[in-house]
Amino acid sequence: MSATTLEVHLSPEQLVDDMRTEVRAGLTTDPKWLSPKWFYDDLGSALFEEITALPEYYPTRTERALLTAHAADIARRAGAEVLVELGSGSSEKTRLLLDAGLEAGTLHTYVPQDVSIGALEAAADAVARQYPALEVRGVVSDFTGSLEHLPRGGRRMIAFLGGTLGNLVPDERADFLARIAAVLESGEHLLLGVGLVVDESVVVPAYDDAAGVTARFNRNVLDVLNHRLGADFDSSRFRHVALWDPHNEWIEMRLEATDDMLVHIGDLDIDVPFHAGEQIRTEISAKFTAAGLAAELDRAGFDVEQTYTDEGRLFALMLAVRR
Numbered sequence: 001m002s003a004t005t006l007e008v009h010l011s012p013e014q015l016v017d018d019m020r021t022e023v024r025a026g027l028t029t030d031p032k033w034l035s036p037k038w039f040y041d042d043l044g045s046a047l048f049e050e051i052t053a054l055p056e057y058y059p060t061r062t063e064r065a066l067l068t069a070h071a072a073d074i075a076r077r078a079g080a081e082v083l084v085e086l087g088s089g090s091s092e093k094t095r096l097l098l099d100a101g102l103e104a105g106t107l108h109t110y111v112p113q114d115v116s117i118g119a120l121e122a123a124a125d126a127v128a129r130q131y132p133a134l135e136v137r138g139v140v141s142d143f144t145g146s147l148e149h150l151p152r153g154g155r156r157m158i159a160f161l162g163g164t165l166g167n168l169v170p171d172e173r174a175d176f177l178a179r180i181a182a183v184l185e186s187g188e189h190l191l192l193g194v195g196l197v198v199d200e201s202v203v204v205p206a207y208d209d210a211a212g213v214t215a216r217f218n219r220n221v222l223d224v225l226n227h228r229l230g231a232d233f234d235s236s237r238f239r240h241v242a243l244w245d246p247h248n249e250w251i252e253m254r255l256e257a258t259d260d261m262l263v264h265i266g267d268l269d270i271d272v273p274f275h276a277g278e279q280i281r282t283e284i285s286a287k288f289t290a291a292g293l294a295a296e297l298d299r300a301g302f303d304v305e306q307t308y309t310d311e312g313r314l315f316a317l318m319l320a321v322r323r
């Protein structure tokens with residue numbers, strides 16, 4: 001018999017409260033910025049799923065191929081009884097880890113965690129239906145906050161797939177890895193799926209596809225602010241921009257105002273001026289080298305046990321163990 005529960009550590013009210021604070025900070029400074037976590041309302045989560053199937057978006061299919069090839073080895077090494085997945089989204093690729101953990105005879109619980117309650121509920125229900133032998137415990141929370149609410153007990157592996165680690169700037173990343181280390185016991189595992197540094201001609205189209213799905217995903221964040229904070233953005237007056245920053249080795253997604261405008265944000269009682277050509281940074285997506293990330297993991301208290309990469313060295317799965 002499967003069981004599904006949903007623990008809410010971030011209520012819709014808290015989420016909007018956090019959004020108010022961050023949006024005020026990000027849109028009243030120069031240059032302007034927004035956190036990528038606001039992309040993921042129901043439409044944003046659905047658009048992200050569309051992105052993962054685009055021909056230009058190599059990360060998802062490459063990570064899926066790596067999981068297909070190596071999930072059994074990962075399951076054997078980690079011996080996890082409990083799989084916790086941060087930013088789990090649709091949990092689609094995770095099924096490869098679930099199959100391998102069940103096959104190994106160790107796994108009994110799956111804990112998907114996400115800030116997007118709609119996507120999480122749908123994914124947790126679907127996994128529970130497909131895997132009656134698993135206990136499925138969904139957790140609604142923000143992984144940039146405390147992780148102390150994550151379940152303890154049972155041998156755990158925390159998975160963080162899809163290159164989402166790259167959405168954090170280096171300081172946030174160091175803090176995030178340290179908070180994961182703080183909740184894991186010695187011998188427990190962390191599995192990271194990250195994009196590797198590749199040529200600009202490969203990485204930029206992945207964030208600026210010909211069909212314009214990433215542009216819709218990017219602009220949707222303005223509609224999220226319209227719905228949740230009573231803003232009056234006209235998202236059609238913002239252009240999607242994806243830029244490779246070779247110094248930081250990250251992609252930046254931005255929204256560029258097509259003309260001068262004044263945007264009112266009702267809930268914050270502020271007017272935000274934009275001049276033509278002004279940009280809002282909406283996401284960074286850092287790319288890694290295996291050696292660089294191994295050093296970051298080492299500083300946080302992890303040893304890299306195994307690194308799995310594809311032939312084209314586009315993507316890596318890194319399995320690390322808490323010292």
Ligand SMILES: C[S@@+](CC[C@H](N)C(=O)[O-])C[C@H]1O[C@@H](n2cnc3c(N)ncnc32)[C@H](O)[C@@H]1O
Pocket residue numbers: 036037040045048052086087088089090091093113114115116119141142143144161162163164
């Ligand atoms: C790039 S998608 C990856 C989804 C999935 N893991 C995959 O590999 O396809 C990022 C996911 O993280 C979630 N997310 C983004 N920021 C978050 C945060 N601060 N806390 C919790 N979840 C977050 C989003 O809702 C989304 O499901």
